Amino acid sequence: MALQQLTAQRLFEGWQKRFSHRSKTLQCDMQFSVYLPPQAEFHQVPALYWLSGLTCTDENFSAKSGAQRIAAELGIALIIPDTSPRGEGVPDAADGAYDLGLGAGFYVNATQAPWQQHYQMYDYITQELPKLCQANLPLTAQKSISGHSMGGHGALVIALREPELFCAVSAFAPIANPVQCDWGKKAFSAYLGEDQCNWDVYDASLLMTKLGSQLPMLVSQGEADQFMATQLFPEQLRQAAEASGTPLQLEIHPGYDHSYYFIASFIEQHLRFHAGYLLNNPLVE
Amino acid sequence: MALQQLTAQRLFEGWQKRFSHRSKTLQCDMQFSVYLPPQAEFHQVPALYWLSGLTCTDENFSAKSGAQRIAAELGIALIIPDTSPRGEGVPDAADGAYDLGLGAGFYVNATQAPWQQHYQMYDYITQELPKLCQANLPLTAQKSISGHSMGGHGALVIALREPELFCAVSAFAPIANPVQCDWGKKAFSAYLGEDQCNWDVYDASLLMTKLGSQLPMLVSQGEADQFMATQLFPEQLRQAAEASGTPLQLEIHPGYDHSYYFIASFIEQHLRFHAGYLLNNPLVE
Secondary structure: OOOEEEEEEEEOOEEEEEEEEEEOOOOEEEEEEEEEOHHHHOOOEEEEEEEOOOOOOOHHHHHHOOHHHHHHHHOOEEEEEOOOOOOOOOOOOOOOOOOOEOOEOOOOEOOOOOOOOOOEHHHHHHHHHHHHHHHHOOEEEEEEEEEEOHHHHHHHHHHHHOOOOOOOEEEEOOOOOHHHOHHHHHHHHHHHOOOHHHOHHHOHHHHHHHHOOOOOEEEEEEOOOOOHHHHHOHHHHHHHHHHHOOOEEEEEEOOOOOOHHHHHHHHHHHHHHHHHHHOOOOOOO | OOOEEEEEEEEOOEEEEEEEEEEOOOOEEEEEEEEEOHHHHOOOEEEEEEEOOOOOOOHHHHHHOOHHHHHHHHOOEEEEEOOOOOOOOOOOOOOOOOOOEOOEOOOOEOOOOOOOOOOEHHHHHHHHHHHHHHHHOOEEEEEEEEEEOHHHHHHHHHHHHOOOOOOOEEEEOOOOOHHHOHHHHHHHHHHHOOOHHHOHHHOHHHHHHHHOOOOOEEEEEEOOOOOHHHHHOHHHHHHHHHHHOOOEEEEEEOOOOOOHHHHHHHHHHHHHHHHHHHOOOOOOO
C-alpha cells in the first residue's frame, strides 16, 4: 500500500486522517494530513491543497484553522502536506535557523548542495502528492490551492506557473515578492544559488507581471501583520496584478496579525471562494 | 493595575487577549486568556468560563476549539484559566507525571503538604478569578461554565456545589466519578489525603446524587473516547441524574474520541446552549 494511515479522528462528521508514505521525489518518508468531509463516504469530492508557513508541519492548520467545519458543509477534502522533507539524512540549517532547512522548504526544487537531493518540494506538491492522493483517496480530479506566508508564496507561484493544475488559488499573508525580502534571499541563495536569474521563477510578483493569470485569485492580508512591511510586500503583488491585468482580489484587514487567529477569522471566506470553482466546474477526465 | 495585558490579537472582529496577574489565592503569578467579542466594545457582555483538561494551559482551548467564532456571533466573552498554579516554588509531581501537580490541579482546594499552599484552584475559579475579571473587563455579572475532561469535572462540581454562581453548565467528556477512577484516586489522595470522606465533595456523580440540581446541564461524550470506560464513567452521571431528578442532557456521539477535534465539532452546540441562559436571563445586581 502506497499510503500508511497513522491516525483517523472523527471531526465534524467526517474524518481527520494522517498518513505516512515513502516519497520518491524527496527521497524520504513523509507525513501529511487529510480531512475527508462526510460526503466522501458516498462519492468522490474535490480537494483544496493547503501549504503551511515557516516552522509548521501538517498539524498546525489541522488543529488551529477551523477549516474542517466549512469543508464538511461544502463537501471539500483538505490535503495538508508538510513544509519540507524530514527524517534522518535530510540536511537542516547549520545553525538550526527556523527559516532554512527543516520546516522551510519554500516549495522550490533545490539545485545546490547539500539541499538538492531532498529539497524538491515544488515537484512533490505539484506532481507526486496529487497523484498519490487521487490514487488512494476518494477524490475527483478537481483541485484548488491555498496557503499561509511561505505557503501563500508556494500556492501563488504554483498556480501562476501551472494554471492547468488548480481551478482557483488563494493566500493568507503570502511572501509575495521573495527575491526582495530577507526570508526569500536567504532561502533562494541556499537552495538555488547566488545567480538571481534562477530565483525569478519562484517569485509571485515577478511571475504575475510576466505571465499574468486569469485564475480566480484571492489574497488576504492583516494590516497589523508584523511581517507585512519587511517580508511580505502585498503592494508588489497588487502592482503586478494591475500591470498584467490579473483579476486579483486583495483584501487588507485592519488589526489582524500574522497568526493562525487571522487565518481562522477568514478561512470560511476562502473556502467558500474555492467552493465556487471546485464544485461548479467539474473537470471531466 | 491588577491585570497586566500580555498580548492582544484580533480574532473574528473581537480580541483574543492574554493577561498575567498576582493570585492571592494561589500565591503565585497566573496567566489566563480571554476572548472579548466585538459587542464588548459597545456594552458589557456575559461570560462563559472554560476549564481545560490535564496538561493544558489557557492556550489549548484558545487555539484549537474554534469557540471564538460563535462567541463573536452571540456576544459572549470566554474566560480561560490555567489548569494549576505555576512558577517558581510551586510543587510538581516528583516524577513529573502529567496527571498530578503542574497542569493537573483538578479544581480542588488541597489540604495536604506539599500542595496546600498553592493548589487552591477551587477558590481561584469560583472567587478570585470572577471578581478580578468583572472588576477589570467589560463583563455583566451573568456567567456560565464549561470544561473538558478534568475541566468537565471541575465545571460540574462547581455548578453542583454553587448553583447561584453560574446560570448553566456543560462538559465535554468529564471525569464524572473521580473517586472511582485512577486519575481521581491519585490526585485526590495527594491533594486531599487518604480519607475518602474528603473526596466526595469533589465528585460530580456523588454530589448530584446527594444534592440534585435544576441548573441547565449539557454533557457531551465521544463513544470512541479512549478514556470513557476507564476514567470518565458517564453512566454514573446518568444514573445520578435519574436518581436525583436532575435534568441532565447527556449526549453520546459515535466515533468521536477525547481530543480537541471532538470539542471543535460540538462547541457550537454548547455555546448556543449557554447563550440561551446567558443572554435571556440577565442577572440584576
